[in-house]
Amino acid sequence: MFLYRICIPVIFCFFFTSHLHAQFYYGNMQTYGKSRPVYNRFQWNFFRYEPYDVFYYKNGANNARYIASILPEEIKKIEEYFGGTIDVRFQVFCYNSLTDLKQSNILGTSDEEYDTEGITQVIDYNIFIYGTGRHTDLRSQLRAGLMEVFLN
Numbered sequence: 001m002f003l004y005r006i007c008i009p010v011i012f013c014f015f016f017t018s019h020l021h022a023q024f025y026y027g028n029m030q031t032y033g034k035s036r037p038v039y040n041r042f043q044w045n046f047f048r049y050e051p052y053d054v055f056y057y058k059n060g061a062n063n064a065r066y067i068a069s070i071l072p073e074e075i076k077k078i079e080e081y082f083g084g085t086i087d088v089r090f091q092v093f094c095y096n097s098l099t100d101l102k103q104s105n106i107l108g109t110s111d112e113e114y115d116t117e118g119i120t121q122v123i124d125y126n127i128f129i130y131g132t133g134r135h136t137d138l139r140s141q142l143r144a145g146l147m148e149v150f151l152n
Contacts (some may be wrong), residue, residue, distance in 0.1 A: 043057055053090075084150070086146070097132065
């Protein structure tokens with residue numbers, strides 16, 4: 001009786017639940033250099049300024065101009081808040097959408113790191129942001145990226 005009530009269910013759970021984690025693998029947890037489907041090739045253009053460059057591609061010039069126009073103000077605010085200066089040259093890459101940013105394998109991150117608000121990514125001194133259609137989102141992503149550049 002003991003064998004049927006206790007031991008068999010325990011053995012059943014041990015053998016059949018050890019492989020359940022595989023059902024949560026989405027196939028998109030790839031590191032840099034792994035293949036990702038590329039739907040669009042981006043023809044990058046840029047605006048060059050003294051301490052930074054703002055990169056954009058087709059239909060992204062308006063977002064790039066907006067970012068370039070607010071960057072001096074945001075840099076000044078961050079430098080005043082932290083009491084220092086940003087002494088390095090950095091680049092801001094403006095993607096038109098989160099979908100375009102995710103198709104790039106530059107970041108090498110999984111979809112779990114992106115929620116509805118997204119995450120501003122900074123690699124070396126490159127800030128990667130994406131457009132949502134609202135300037136307030138661009139500004140907040142830019143601030144987050146500038147803070148990371150300043151603190152690194």
